Amino acid sequence: MRTVTTMRCAGTLAVLLLAGTATGAHAQFSGDPGSGGGSAASAGGPAPEQGRSEKRSERRRTQRQIAVSPYLEVDQVLTADLKNGGDVLTYTNLAVGVDAAIVTNRAELAGTVRYEHRIGWNRDLGDSDTVSGLLRGRIEAARGLNLEGGALATRTRADRQGAASGLLIGDASNVANLYSVYAGPTFARRIGGLDVGAGYRFGYTKVDIDEPAVLSPGSQPQDIFDSSTNHVAWASVGARPGDLPFGWQVSGGYEREDASQLDQRYEGKYARADVTVPIGPTVALLGGVGYEDIEIGQRNPVVDANGVPVRDAGGRFITDKSSPRQLSFDTDGLIWDAGVMWQPSRRTSLTARVGRRYGDTIYTGSFTYRADHATTIQVGVYDGLSSLGRGLSGGLAALPTQFDPIRNPISGDINPCVFGQQGGGCLSNQLGNATSAQYRSRGVQATLSSRYGRWSYGVGVGYDQRKLLAPLLSPIGNLNGIKDENYYLFVSAGRQLDADSDLTVSGYVNHFENGAPGASDVQSAGLTTAYSRRFWRGLTGTAAASVNAFDQEGFNSQLIGSALVGLRYNF
Numbered sequence: 242m243r244t245v246t247t248m249r250c251a252g253t254l255a256v257l258l259l260a261g262t263a264t265g266a267h268a269q270f271s272g273d274p275g276s277g278g279g280s281a282a283s284a285g286g287p288a289p290e291q292g293r294s295e296k297r298s299e300r301r302r303t304q305r306q307i308a309v310s311p312y313l314e315v316d317q318v319l320t321a322d323l324k325n326g327g328d329v330l331t332y333t334n335l336a337v338g339v340d341a342a343i344v345t346n347r348a349e350l351a352g353t354v355r356y357e358h359r360i361g362w363n364r365d366l367g368d369s370d371t372v373s374g375l376l377r378g379r380i381e382a383a384r385g386l387n388l389e390g391g392a393l394a395t396r397t398r399a400d401r402q403g404a405a406s407g408l409l410i411g412d413a414s415n416v417a418n419l420y421s422v423y424a425g426p427t428f429a430r431r432i433g434g435l436d437v438g439a440g441y442r443f444g445y446t447k448v449d450i451d452e453p454a455v456l457s458p459g460s461q462p463q464d465i466f467d468s469s470t471n472h473v474a475w476a477s478v479g480a481r482p483g484d485l486p487f488g489w490q491v492s493g494g495y496e497r498e499d500a501s502q503l504d505q506r507y508e509g510k511y512a513r514a515d516v517t518v519p520i521g522p523t524v525a526l527l528g529g530v531g532y533e534d535i536e537i538g539q540r541n542p543v544v545d546a547n548g549v550p551v552r553d554a555g556g557r558f559i560t561d562k563s564s565p566r567q568l569s570f571d572t573d574g575l576i577w578d579a580g581v582m583w584q585p586s587r588r589t590s591l592t593a594r595v596g597r598r599y600g601d602t603i604y605t606g607s608f609t610y611r612a613d614h615a616t617t618i619q620v621g622v623y624d625g626l627s628s629l630g631r632g633l634s635g636g637l638a639a640l641p642t643q644f645d646p647i648r649n650p651i652s653g654d655i656n657p658c659v660f661g662q663q664g665g666g667c668l669s670n671q672l673g674n675a676t677s678a679q680y681r682s683r684g685v686q687a688t689l690s691s692r693y694g695r696w697s698y699g700v701g702v703g704y705d706q707r708k709l710l711a712p713l714l715s716p717i718g719n720l721n722g723i724k725d726e727n728y729y730l731f732v733s734a735g736r737q738l739d740a741d742s743d744l745t746v747s748g749y750v751n752h753f754e755n756g757a758p759g760a761s762d763v764q765s766a767g768l769t770t771a772y773s774r775r776f777w778r779g780l781t782g783t784a785a786a787s788v789n790a791f792d793q794e795g796f797n798s799q800l801i802g803s804a805l806v807g808l809r810y811n812f
Contacts (some may be wrong), residue, residue, distance in 0.1 A: 306685060332362055338355030351643050356372050425441045425442035441474045478485050478491055493513070495510045498630055509626075511532065514529065592606055607619070616693075619665065624681075629675060650745070657749075729752075744772050748768040766789070
């Protein structure tokens with residue numbers, strides 16, 4: 242009897258391992274936290290080994306919810322430099338926006354969109370307009386066929402080597418307005434005893450900058466991203482253990498990105514076969530082998546008489562259209578990986594792999610633990626090739642489709658991490674800076690999302706290393722091999738005090754180690770708290786305060802204090 246039970250449990254484990262065929266091929270392209278998929282590289286979403294059956298069960302348990310809340314808002318803000326004796330600045334925010342959370346049997350969507358007009362009351366602080374938003378959704382168009390999409394509009398630093406962006410005090414230097422969108426279908430269904438999966442994703446990313454970065458003395462600016470389009474297509478077919486004592490899967494795919502800056506192009510394709518061998522009721526061995534071919538190339542920038550790259554008014558390199566495209570990365574040949582998965586229950590899953598890709602040894606892994614319906618812990622180790630455009634498309638795709646949109650109550654900006662009942666996800670490393678360079682990305686990311694009573698909590702922490710890729714014989718060949726490292730922590734907590742009032746607290750710590758010659762490291766941290774109370778029907782008042790610190794060698798360190806009082810009317 243024990244042998245039968247063991248074989249049944251091992252079979253269930255293998256089913257869960259092979260259930261994610263629709264995303265398993267997808268993950269082979271890149272290994273940053275937004276890649277998702279079966280390589281277990283994803284830190285931004287639940288591992289596919291949880292299986293489609295479990296996700297369907299969760300949707301059945303989820304209550305139907307349709308909440309769309311448009312609003313108007315007026316805020317008065319005061320901000321001051323508490324360390325250097327700077328001016329005290331005041332401004333008024335006029336905002337219109339909408340928050341939405343939709344959950345039905347066939348659709349899930351979470352999002353927030355906001356337009357804000359800032360009126361400055363000081364000569365050093367002019368008027369400005371900002372559009373920001375985050376959207377992630379899924380529609381089940383037919384059995385096994387989902388249409389998915391996501392969008393992001395936010396602000397980030399144009400050059401990580403530069404001074405503080407000044408998002409809270411109106412300084413426009415080194416501010417990048419970033420927009421990214423992705424959409425595409427995914428298919429996963431069992432047909433004739435086989436698990437069949439396929440998918441396609443289109444992504445577009447655009448960056449606008451107000452003013453070039455002010456850099457520390459002696460450092461050289463990096464190129465700034467302009468725009469790119471990317472396409473990903475993948476397919477797979479596999480079988481679960483039954484006639485054979487192991488499961489198998491054959492997959493393949495193609496990915497391409499075309500960037501306007503320096504006429505950059507990424508092209509990758511692969512084919513591989515994987516097996517899953519249960520060796521116990523909760524443990525299985527994983528193995529795969531295949532072939533990949535990846536090329537990354539770009540044209541040279543225009544140079545002056547001294548051989549220095551020429552830049553336009555926005556600080557970007559000017560492309561030399563007459564120069565041939567040079568390769569910054571080129572690999573083709575055998576790839577393989579091997580690993581183990583441990584799944585003692587449907588709530589706990591651990592996967593670890595080691596393999597050979599990109600002409601190098603790679604390590605990936607994931608851990609997911611659902612303590613209860615409201616608490617999820619996720620950890621991901623990733624290693625892959627990425628860029629700003631591909632990283633954001635993959636990062637958006639890995640976010641949960643149910644989350645609580647969290648904004649900074651003073652600046653109105655979207656926080657880099659989101660949390661919900663499905664878990665959490667962070668875009669912190671993708672939003673680090675708007676470089677146009679392709680790069681090798683390695684790191685680890687962990688999120689905790691939980692609710693207890695009237696409290697809700699969220700934590701995102703991670704480490705990311707980027708190794709820049711550039712043609713060695715290019716005028717910017719000195720950028721090749723530069724390694725930047727980023728450590729980040731984001732925390733949020735909220736409590737419903739009573740039926741009409743709420744208290745929220747959020748904070749962040751970030752340390753960036755510049756690898757570029759002459760560039761200094763950057764440290765920043767901040768803490769924000771807000772109290773909101775509903776006065777009458779849809780009318781809510783808010784009081785908020787924040788402290789933000791910034792330090793970089795070559796610049797005056799800053800300690801910025803801000804306070805806000807405002808009114809919002811929800812329709």
